[in-house]
Amino acid sequence: MEEREISKAVxxxxxxxxxxLGNLLDARVxxxxxxxxSEMMNVTASQIRQxxxxxxxxxxxxxxxxxxxxxxxxGKILGLDHAYNMIIVGxxxxxxxxxxxxxxxxxxxxxxxxxxxxxxxRGMAVRGIEIRMIEELPQFIRENQxxxxxxxLPASGAEEVTPILVENGVKAIWNFAHTDLHVxxxxxxxxxxxxxxxxxxxxxxxxxxxxxxxxxxx
Amino acid sequence: MEEREISKAVxxxxxxxxxxLGNLLDARVxxxxxxxxSEMMNVTASQIRQxxxxxxxxxxxxxxxxxxxxxxxxGKILGLDHAYNMIIVGxxxxxxxxxxxxxxxxxxxxxxxxxxxxxxxRGMAVRGIEIRMIEELPQFIRENQxxxxxxxLPASGAEEVTPILVENGVKAIWNFAHTDLHVxxxxxxxxxxxxxxxxxxxxxxxxxxxxxxxxxxx
Numbered sequence: 001m002e003e004r005e006i007s008k009a010v011x012x013x014x015x016x017x018x019x020x021l022g023n024l025l026d027a028r029v030x031x032x033x034x035x036x037x038s039e040m041m042n043v044t045a046s047q048i049r050q051x052x053x054x055x056x057x058x059x060x061x062x063x064x065x066x067x068x069x070x071x072x073x074x075g076k077i078l079g080l081d082h083a084y085n086m087i088i089v090g091x092x093x094x095x096x097x098x099x100x101x102x103x104x105x106x107x108x109x110x111x112x113x114x115x116x117x118x119x120x121x122r123g124m125a126v127r128g129i130e131i132r133m134i135e136e137l138p139q140f141i142r143e144n145q146x147x148x149x150x151x152x153l154p155a156s157g158a159e160e161v162t163p164i165l166v167e168n169g170v171k172a173i174w175n176f177a178h179t180d181l182h183v184x185x186x187x188x189x190x191x192x193x194x195x196x197x198x199x200x201x202x203x204x205x206x207x208x209x210x211x212x213x214x215x216x217x218x
Numbered sequence: 219m220e221e222r223e224i225s226k227a228v229x230x231x232x233x234x235x236x237x238x239l240g241n242l243l244d245a246r247v248x249x250x251x252x253x254x255x256s257e258m259m260n261v262t263a264s265q266i267r268q269x270x271x272x273x274x275x276x277x278x279x280x281x282x283x284x285x286x287x288x289x290x291x292x293g294k295i296l297g298l299d300h301a302y303n304m305i306i307v308g309x310x311x312x313x314x315x316x317x318x319x320x321x322x323x324x325x326x327x328x329x330x331x332x333x334x335x336x337x338x339x340r341g342m343a344v345r346g347i348e349i350r351m352i353e354e355l356p357q358f359i360r361e362n363q364x365x366x367x368x369x370x371l372p373a374s375g376a377e378e379v380t381p382i383l384v385e386n387g388v389k390a391i392w393n394f395a396h397t398d399l400h401v402x403x404x405x406x407x408x409x410x411x412x413x414x415x416x417x418x419x420x421x422x423x424x425x426x427x428x429x430x431x432x433x434x435x436x
Contacts, residue, residue: 011421015414019396042398078417079424093318097311101412103396109416148419172423174416178237178321180260188426190419192410194319196233198327198392199296201366201408203229205390206297208406 006054006077013051014074016041021071031064083108085146089161090153091116091124091131094176098150099126112144117157134161141168148172155179224272224295231269232292234259239289249282301326303364307379308371309334309342309349312394316368317344330362335375352379359386366390373397 020041024032034052038045052065055073075081086104088095091114098104099114114131121131132140140146149170151158158177165173166187175181175191183189238259242250252270256263270283273291293299304322306313309332316322317332332349339349350358358364367388369376376395383391384405393399393409401407 012418014421015411015417018417019411019414077421079420080417084420084423093311093315097315098412100311103413104416107413107416109420147423171426172419174419186426188419188422190415190422192412192415193233193237194316194410195321195325196237197408197410198322198325199233199236199298200230201390201392201406202297202302202327203232203295204406204408205302205365208389208404 010051010054011077014078017051018071018074018078018080021067021074024067025071029067032067033064037065080107083110084148085110085112085144086148086150087111087113087115087137087141087144087146088150088152089115089134089137089165090151090157090176091118091121091126092152095150095152096126098152099129102127109148112146113140115140117153137161137164138168141165141170146170148174150174150176151181152176228269228272229295232296235269236289236292236296236298239285239292242285243289247285250285251282255283298325301328302366303328303330303362304366304368305329305331305333305355305359305362305364306368306370307333307352307355307383308369308375308394309336309339309344310370313368313370314344316370317347320345327366330364331358333358335371355379355382356386359383359388364388366392368392368394369399370394 020037034045034048037043037048041048052070055070055077072081086109088098088111091099095114095116099111104111111129114126114129115134115137116131117134119133122133124131141149146168147170149165149172151161151173153161155177158175158179158181162173162181162183166183171187173181173183173187173189175189176194178193178195180191181189238255252263252266255261255266259266270288273288273295290299304327306316306329309317313332313334317329322329329347332344332347333352333355334349335352337351340351342349359367364386365388367383367390369379369391371379373395376393376397376399380391380399380401384401389405391399391401391405391407393407394412396411396413398409399407
């Protein structure tokens with residue numbers, strides 16, 4: 001398959017397809033038409049056909065998509081067909097929430113260690129994952145071939161720890177800190193900025209209300 | 219100001235401008251040129267000029283933007299110039315992480331209550347915010363004029379609780395559950411799908427590696 005031809009816009013939508021197809025699989029649905037999927041996902045059927053035709057496996061007219069095939073192919077594109085070793089740096093509530101989320105392991109993201117600067121947390125464990133001190137990071141990353149690090153610590157800490165992660169071989173950073181991390185090429189960053197998401201919500205809340213006032217609905 | 223004319227694409231970028239302008243304010247910077255901001259934010263200066271010209275207050279040539287003015291105007295657009303009453307439904311690690319995040323209050327998002335189904339949590343408190351049972355939701359929402367609810371509970375729970383929230387007057391849902399919520403018009407939803415963000419990271423990790431193999435870099 002020519003993976004490289006899939007557009008960025010399609011890639012952004014893939015995890016959502018993957019979620020719906022996974023739910024269908026769990027419900028033992030074998031085939032689904034683009035119209036049915038369209039109704040479930042609230043996306044036009046023609047958008048779905050365009051998107052999913054990237055992966056072949058599109059059924060004959062009136063026969064629908066093979067759910068399992070599509071689910072597997074999309075999983076491969078997303079890199080979910082193999083396992084990753086992951087650490088979480090920052091063992092506060094958010095770090096612990098991620099460590100407790102067993103679904104990540106089902107997808108192949110194995111959480112090998114939790115790190116923090118707080119010496120009071122040393123030796124404690126979350127779901128069997130021991131909390132270690134930041135000083136142990138370099139050796140741990142190398143010995144456990146860690147590819148992914150989730151950063152759930154304040155911005156200044158995230159900026160300090162990033163070069164240490166990169167020098168020791170981490171290739172992907174899942175950043176929850178309220179800052180944009182600078183990494184060399186060959187390292188990818190995906191950020192989850194919670195405050196910014198909340199601001200989008202308040203924007204939408206306010207502008208919906210403005211519209212209502214204008215049109216006189218209440 | 220004609221707020222309605224700002225495009226969706228610009229609105230999506232506003233929280234990031236707001237963050238950088240806030241950092242500049244903290245550092246007591248009064249004015250900044252589009253070129254300086256461009257370098258900091260890794261966005262072209264012409265993009266910055268286009269985006270920020272939506273808000274007036276653009277400085278004369280060679281004089282730069284007034285940081286405080288822009289920060290305030292963008293805050294207004296985002297609805298950060300007034301306060302919101304918010305609850306968190308789901309008092310697990312993620313709900314507690316949000317409840318502990320004092321920065322939300324600085325932005326005007328006041329967390330008034332935490333709710334859970336687990337009777338063992340009843341009466342406990344996080345940062346002084348009492349954990350209440352789900353049954354108490356309708357009365358609490360009405361009495362405290364709650365506008366925003368963060369949902370940090372599993373998908374099935376989120377789907378069950380959403381109609382209760384909406385019936386009692388919640389207008390905005392910040393959804394962390396792994397599902398797309400269906401709400402009537404007049405209610406807004408902003409979702410944070412953590413698994414999908416992690417899948418984007420693994421996609422980028424894999425495709426960066428493919429590119430490297432192709433071009434022979436290592």
